[in-house]
Amino acid sequence: MQYESLGYMPRAPLVYSLAMIEYGSAPGIANYADAIMEELRGPYPDIKELKLNSLKVNIDAATGESRAQHETLPHWRMNNPDSDFGFVFGANRLVIHTTAYKHFNEFADKIRDIASVISNIARIQYSSNIGVRHIDNICNIDGLELNQLLKGNYLCPQLGEGLNPLNSRVEFVYKSDIGRLFTRAFELSNHPKVPQDLFPMASELSSAPNLMVPVTEKFVLVDTDHIYSPGKLEAFDLNEIISKLDSLHEQCSVGFRNMVSEDALGAWKKGIE
Numbered sequence: 001m002q003y004e005s006l007g008y009m010p011r012a013p014l015v016y017s018l019a020m021i022e023y024g025s026a027p028g029i030a031n032y033a034d035a036i037m038e039e040l041r042g043p044y045p046d047i048k049e050l051k052l053n054s055l056k057v058n059i060d061a062a063t064g065e066s067r068a069q070h071e072t073l074p075h076w077r078m079n080n081p082d083s084d085f086g087f088v089f090g091a092n093r094l095v096i097h098t099t100a101y102k103h104f105n106e107f108a109d110k111i112r113d114i115a116s117v118i119s120n121i122a123r124i125q126y127s128s129n130i131g132v133r134h135i136d137n138i139c140n141i142d143g144l145e146l147n148q149l150l151k152g153n154y155l156c157p158q159l160g161e162g163l164n165p166l167n168s169r170v171e172f173v174y175k176s177d178i179g180r181l182f183t184r185a186f187e188l189s190n191h192p193k194v195p196q197d198l199f200p201m202a203s204e205l206s207s208a209p210n211l212m213v214p215v216t217e218k219f220v221l222v223d224t225d226h227i228y229s230p231g232k233l234e235a236f237d238l239n240e241i242i243s244k245l246d247s248l249h250e251q252c253s254v255g256f257r258n259m260v261s262e263d264a265l266g267a268w269k270k271g272i273e
Contacts, residue, residue, distance in 0.1 A: 026127035044078035084207035
């Protein structure tokens with residue numbers, strides 16, 4: 001399936017979007033943090049220092065095998081006044097996240113402004129892994145149930161009387177021309193709107209929809225995650241990074257579209273004049 005923009009969907013199930021840029025380690029980032037925050041505090045006045053358990057994923061370029069490593073490192077968080085858009089930066093990565101995503105171009109413009117300030121002040125010269133991730137919460141809508149909104153291989157199968165589907169987790173991994181695309185579907189109830197590994201980051205945005213408030217009804221948490229992992233440091237070229245993020249975003253969209261039905265897309269697009 002080739003990329004075709006879904007356009008703006010007023011009733012889209014998208015609740016959370018992130019972009020990640022990892023860069024060559026800057027051990028002295030604390031010495032630059034005040035200058036970075038001063039430069040960016042106009043649009044992002046909600047400022048906080050925090051420690052995060054950082055999950056670093058390395059993907060072997062030859063085998064595709066992924067290895068996860070946890071580190072607890074100091075980070076700095078800055079949000080806009082509405083707390084629906086913000087970013088977190090530390091010694092080796094920048095994560096930009098929002099609950100108010102509409103179009104990639106708008107998202108990319110903000111990424112460019114933030115990354116430009118951080119890279120210039122902290123003298124970032126190299127980048128490594130780059131990623132885009134979208135979280136959708138799919139619930140019954142307009143009389144359409146989950147098995148009509150998602151394709152069957154993403155849902156817990158029916159097994160007959162006395163065995164009612166409760167929870168499920170499905171993950172597929174694809175090799176793209178730029179990296180690895182992960183498509184995941186979790187059939188859940190009474191669960192926050194994001195997967196557990198995103199709890200620390202998601203809790204830093206407090207706008208509606210509050211990502212940590214559980215969804216009480218049965219729903220499917222769809223997680224599309226596309227990572228570019230060159231396996232080495234590359235020259236920090238912001239234009240090239242934005243171009244890669246755009247490609248990653250497009251393939252995330254392809255992955256999502258392949259998971260859902262045309263009826264679902266039609267329901268989510270209602271309200272477009």
